[in-house]
Amino acid sequence: xxxxxxxxxxxxxxxxxxxxxxxxxxxxxxxxxxxxxxxxxxxxxxxxxxxxxxxxxxxxxxxxxxxxxxxxxxxxxxxxxxxxxxxxxxxxx
Amino acid sequence: xxxxxxxxxxxxxxxxxxxxxxxxxxxxxxxxxxxxxxxxxxxxxxxxxxxxxxxxxxxxxxxxxxxxxxxxxxxxxxxxxxxxxxxxxxxxxxxxxxxxxxxxxxxxxxxxxxxxxxxxxxxxxxxxxxxxxxx
Numbered sequence: 001x002x003x004x005x006x007x008x009x010x011x012x013x014x015x016x017x018x019x020x021x022x023x024x025x026x027x028x029x030x031x032x033x034x035x036x037x038x039x040x041x042x043x044x045x046x047x048x049x050x051x052x053x054x055x056x057x058x059x060x061x062x063x064x065x066x067x068x069x070x071x072x073x074x075x076x077x078x079x080x081x082x083x084x085x086x087x088x089x090x091x092x093x
Numbered sequence: 094x095x096x097x098x099x100x101x102x103x104x105x106x107x108x109x110x111x112x113x114x115x116x117x118x119x120x121x122x123x124x125x126x127x128x129x130x131x132x133x134x135x136x137x138x139x140x141x142x143x144x145x146x147x148x149x150x151x152x153x154x155x156x157x158x159x160x161x162x163x164x165x166x167x168x169x170x171x172x173x174x175x176x177x178x179x180x181x182x183x184x185x186x187x188x189x190x191x192x193x194x195x196x197x198x199x200x201x202x203x204x205x206x207x208x209x210x211x212x213x214x215x216x217x218x219x220x221x222x223x224x225x226x227x228x
Contacts, residue, residue: 012123012126012127013123013124013126013127014126014127014130014131017127017130017131029147031147031148031151031152032123032124032125032127032128032131032148032152033124033148033151033152033154033155033156034151034154034155035127036120036123036124036127037155037158037159039120040116040119040120058123058126059123
């Protein structure tokens with residue numbers, strides 16, 4: 001979800017919290033500690049790139065080409081999973 | 094920001110000290126900014142309190158996880174010592190299972206050792222530290 005919201009453009013921490021909450025139907029609220037723990041891992045894996053936004057006085061994260069490839073691969077995987085599950089559910093219903 | 098809001102941010106900032114120092118330095122300020130924004134947009138005092146409790150509890154969980162990760166990555170604990178201890182204990186248990194005579198001897202020697210130590214300590218305790226109540 002974090003990568004998905006970052007695929008739309010650079011965001012800072014609170015921007016991601018708000019974007020994820022707005023997208024999730026159940027209103028998932030990311031807390032700062034867990035969010036930054038996940039961001040650290042993504043940064044280490046080279047999926048995101050942090051840089052300082054001097055105007056806002058905050059660190060902003062952007063998706064790297066590698067991160068974009070991860071989002072794309074994950075979407076493809078989920079779509080394939082749905083395509084496999086749907087016929088079974090429709091025939092059962 | 095209200096006085097209570099500032100108090101929430103102060104408490105959150107204090108809890109950040111539970112994180113390993115590297116993480117405090119890298120992300121501490123950004124985490125406080127994100128928490129401050131959350132508190133700023135709280136819908137009333139109860140919501141602010143709920144957010145503070147929620148974020149603080151999550152922070153405690155993350156601090157525990159970070160220290161656990163750090164401990165696992167530490168060269169003094171991750172490699173030789175723990176592995177060596179595990180190998181020694183495993184070898185000892187396998188030896189006992191394989192050789193019943195050795196197992197019996199270990200039990201007897203350990204029992205004699207514990208018994209002898211307890212006896213000597215009891216005598217010294219009575220003689221040196223707690224003499225009998227006699228004139």
